Amino acid sequence: MTPEEAQAGLDALRGEIDSLDRQLLKLLNERAAAAGQIGDIKKQMTMAIYEPKREEQVFRNVLDHNQGPLSENAVRRLFERIIDEMRLLQKERNSKEDRR
Amino acid sequence: MTPEEAQAGLDALRGEIDSLDRQLLKLLNERAAAAGQIGDIKKQMTMAIYEPKREEQVFRNVLDHNQGPLSENAVRRLFERIIDEMRLLQKERNSKEDRR
16 A cells, blocks of 8 residues: 555545544434433423433343444443433523523 | 323334434444544554544534534533544454454
């Protein structure tokens, strides 16, 4: 591989990653919107916000479908972060509404 | 909203989230594969693995395209986790190869 070929390869792969990241971002925002709607229903019905059983289902769903190269632990850590961010967003929204 | 309507709404939204999660997982694994190819090229060319400037581009790309509801900080934290996991995977692969 010449340095020029290496650079062309890197550029192409980086373009691919940028495109994947924009798709990931779109899905993450869609997920946050759906989680927000769940929070709204729960609030209206005064249901418990946190349901550990549902959380286990979320992990099961992704772990059962993981084909790699990410490891099971990596997938778990990534979705822990995703779930945490959705919960944080919901908390911020609720505390804003409570202050009104 | 009756309790039955609330439950139906929650079930539909959870189905949507499960589907989004499977799509997220697929994109995350595709991203890991592309990052792995970048690592291979860099290793072959003995280039620096860590490039802080490229990392800034990755954040710029997603922050410039973020339409919410996730905040800028949330997006940054999510992509920090994503980048960390890709780097960790690459490190594991390299150390396995070095042991051969």
